[in-house]
Amino acid sequence: MGAPEPPPPVRMELVPIGVARTEAGSVPRHWSASQVRGRLLIDPEHAAGLRDIRPGERIVVLFWFDRSPAFTPAHLVQRTPRAGAEKGVFSTCSPVRPNPVGMSVLRVLGVSGTAIDVEGMDMLDGTPLLDIKPHHEEA
Amino acid sequence: MGAPEPPPPVRMELVPIGVARTEAGSVPRHWSASQVRGRLLIDPEHAAGLRDIRPGERIVVLFWFDRSPAFTPAHLVQRTPRAGAEKGVFSTCSPVRPNPVGMSVLRVLGVSGTAIDVEGMDMLDGTPLLDIKPHHEEA
Numbered sequence: 001m002g003a004p005e006p007p008p009p010v011r012m013e014l015v016p017i018g019v020a021r022t023e024a025g026s027v028p029r030h031w032s033a034s035q036v037r038g039r040l041l042i043d044p045e046h047a048a049g050l051r052d053i054r055p056g057e058r059i060v061v062l063f064w065f066d067r068s069p070a071f072t073p074a075h076l077v078q079r080t081p082r083a084g085a086e087k088g089v090f091s092t093c094s095p096v097r098p099n100p101v102g103m104s105v106l107r108v109l110g111v112s113g114t115a116i117d118v119e120g121m122d123m124l125d126g127t128p129l130l131d132i133k134p135h136h137e138e139a
Numbered sequence: 140m141g142a143p144e145p146p147p148p149v150r151m152e153l154v155p156i157g158v159a160r161t162e163a164g165s166v167p168r169h170w171s172a173s174q175v176r177g178r179l180l181i182d183p184e185h186a187a188g189l190r191d192i193r194p195g196e197r198i199v200v201l202f203w204f205d206r207s208p209a210f211t212p213a214h215l216v217q218r219t220p221r222a223g224a225e226k227g228v229f230s231t232c233s234p235v236r237p238n239p240v241g242m243s244v245l246r247v248l249g250v251s252g253t254a255i256d257v258e259g260m261d262m263l264d265g266t267p268l269l270d271i272k273p274h275h276e277e278a
Binding site for chain 2 (some may be wrong): 011013016017019047048052059092093128
């Protein structure tokens with residue numbers, strides 16, 4: 001009797017739910033330092049999922065760092081631009097990470113159909129969006 | 140001359156960076172309601188990326204809802220178990236969403252090699268981990 005087969009790896013593939021739009025040519029490194037306004041254009045097939053998003057609230061947005069270089073072991077420790085110190089990647093908000101998924105907390109300015117106007121953008125124009133979650137520190 | 144080809148879709152595939160371990164048979168629906176303790180076992184190849192994670196701090200953990208049913212349009216509006224009201228999926232923390240990525244904010248109890256002991260678990264034993272980010276509401 002041979003050794004048991006290892007379980008097949010879970011396949012984890014993402015689909016875009018929309019795209020970020022902003023006229024800003026550059027964006028702050030972190031949402032908490034950003035007053036940049038922009039728009040989240042969600043694909044119409046997901047319109048019904050947006051029905052409870054209200055102006056004034058904060059939302060958590062997950063997105064794909066589509067213009068970041070590929071992650072290599074050399075990126076496990078990175079020099080942060082602000083502090084200038086070397087830090088382990090999991091203690092930074094660098095876009096170069098094993099899974100290039102970004103997270104921002106944005107303020108909703110308005111919702112019009114499947115377009116969500118937001119403030120606090122730190123993503124580039126054209127960035128693929130992955131998810132929107134409610135932002136609450138309490139359940 | 141024919142119409143221009145559309146750009147190829149971005150391929151967004153994730154890799155596990157480790158796995159969540161907990162002895163709890165069930166977990167709260169949301170980390171903010173959880174005192175469950177557990178352990179994040181990070182793959183040794185990423186050890187250097189953990190060097191600045193300290194006991195007492197809070198970390199943002201992204202993970203894959205590997206036991207959730209596939210998302211369909213019927214899940215765009217869902218009844219939440221606590222409030223009992225119907226809500227658009229992007230205003231819920233349901234594990235059934237277009238991209239089944241979960242986000243938790245956990246408190247670090249200790250770090251030993253590539254094992255991070257945490258409190259506030261709302262993920263099941265064996266859940267694939269995707270990312271760890273620093274938790275700070277200010278830059």
